[in-house]
Amino acid sequence: MGQDIFIKIKGIGGESQDSLHHGETEVLDWDLSVSQTSDMHSGSGGGAGKCTVDDFHFEHYIDKSTPGFLHYCLMGKHIPEAVLTVRKAGGASLEYLRITLQEIIITGVHPVYLNTMRVPxxxxxLSFSRVKIDYVLQNMDGNSAGTVSAGYDIKANAVI
Known part of the structure; x- marks a missing residue:
């Protein structure tokens, strides 16, 4: 199944020409990882600790957003919000996943070109303090059938 993936980061424009995501950065792949410590295996009651949230990583073709990402990283400049949108490509394209990050600092910019790549x-x-995920259910007609959401404030260790 084809995917269209975009990220909108306030203050840093991309080159997307998509009618709904014009000026955003087109994303090739992304990664969000969280883990929870637990002592379930030790037989001591099964309590949970504070979760560990890794940086959000995404990859894109080098474009006009590259200097902005580098500048924000070098300066430690804060970004209020970034929104990643994933859409099923073709037909009745449904935007079915949205990840919103808030209070962001760019912690790494890693440009790369390998001779197997067509484009660098x-x-x-991105390091962030709040995350919200919205998943849109799809009915048999390909339309939205409701949304399931979850959010977390990492600094406050609280659900949002």
């Missing part, structure tokens, strides 16, 4: 790519890493 870049991996960008």
């Amino acid at each position: 790519r870049e991996t960008v890493s």
Whole structure:
């Protein structure tokens, strides 16, 4: 299944020409990883600790957003919000996943070109204090059938 993936980061424009995501950065792949410590295996009651949230990483073709990502990373400049949108490509394209990050600092910019690549790519890493995920259910007609959401404030260790 084809995917269209975009990220909108306030203050840093991309080159997307998509009618709904014009000026955003087109994303090739992304990664969000969280883990929870637990002592379930030790037989001591099964309590949970504070979760560990890794940086959000995404890869894109080097484009006009590259200097902005580098500048924000070098300066430690804060970004209020970034929104990643994933859409099923073709037909009745449904935007079915939205990840919203808030209070962001770019922690890494890694441009790379290998001779197997057609175009140079870049991996960008974002540290954030709040995350919200919205998943849109799809009915048999391909339309939205409701949304399931979850959010977390990492600094406050609280659900949002």
